[in-house]
Amino acid sequence: MTRLPVLIPALLVALAACAPGAPKGINKDTLDEAVGSAIGDPGACVIIRQKASGKTVWRYGSYIACDRALPSCVGQATQTLVDVADAVVKGRPQTISCNSVADGSRGVGWSSGDAGDPAKGLVYAAVVESDRALPGREIKLRIEAAFKKAGL
Numbered sequence: 001m002t003r004l005p006v007l008i009p010a011l012l013v014a015l016a017a018c019a020p021g022a023p024k025g026i027n028k029d030t031l032d033e034a035v036g037s038a039i040g041d042p043g044a045c046v047i048i049r050q051k052a053s054g055k056t057v058w059r060y061g062s063y064i065a066c067d068r069a070l071p072s073c074v075g076q077a078t079q080t081l082v083d084v085a086d087a088v089v090k091g092r093p094q095t096i097s098c099n100s101v102a103d104g105s106r107g108v109g110w111s112s113g114d115a116g117d118p119a120k121g122l123v124y125a126a127v128v129e130s131d132r133a134l135p136g137r138e139i140k141l142r143i144e145a146a147f148k149k150a151g152l
Contacts, residue, residue, distance in 0.1 A: 023048060023057045023115075023122055023152065031150040035060045038146035039139055043130035046143065047085045051121045054089045070108045070129050073098035073136075079110075085125035088112035093123075097136040100129050107133035111140040116152025 022028035035046055045061030059066065072079040073096040084094065097109035108129040115122035126143050128134050134142070 020056050020058050023120070026058075026151055028058070031058065031147075031152075032060060034146035034150040035143065038142040039126065039128055039134060041128050041130050041132070043133065044126070044128045045081050046124060046126040047081055048115045048122055048124045049085055049089055051089055051123050054086070056085070057122070065127075065129075068129065070127065071098055071100050072096075073108065073110065081125050081127050084110055084112050084127070085123075088123045088125055095136040095140045097133070097139075100133070106131050107135075109134045109136040109139045111136045111143060113140065113144070116144075116147045120152065122152065 022031050039046070042062070043065050045066035046059070047056055047066070048058040049056050066081050069078040069080050071077075087094065093113040095111045095113075097107060100106045100108040106129065108127065110125075110127050112125040113123065115124040124143065124147070126139050128139060
């Protein structure tokens with residue numbers, strides 16, 4: 001038991017090392033701040049990937065927000081942000097929103113597309129799920145403006 005306090009900082013450093021930084025030439029703190037100001041919510045997650053390789057180069061949001069299976073807003077299907085990111089890498093962007101619970105007290109908005117200048121070869125996928133979730137089209141407008149503000 002006495003070793004546990006020593007292991008916790010080491011574990012936190014190891015987990016932080018696993019998180020992607022930022023796209024090349026972009027300041028991570030500037031990008032984090034721009035996206036946080038645009039769509040900041042505990043239920044928000046954004047991933048930026050290289051379109052050619054599919055590699056994630058930046059992520060905003062907690063693992064809980066990023067890994068949840070949520071309504072796809074098409075039929076009864078669910079999807080994760082990884083599913084949306086995989087689709088946009090293959091050239092299938094989406095912008096959609098719907099209620100995430102039957103009583104309509106919570107919603108989910110999805111958006112994906114080019115992350116900044118298409119010539120840079122970066123794409124994004126974003127989700128917000130909460131009692132005040134933005135519609136997908138509003139996420140798209142805000143996130144793309146945030147990317148521009150951050151230099152993408």
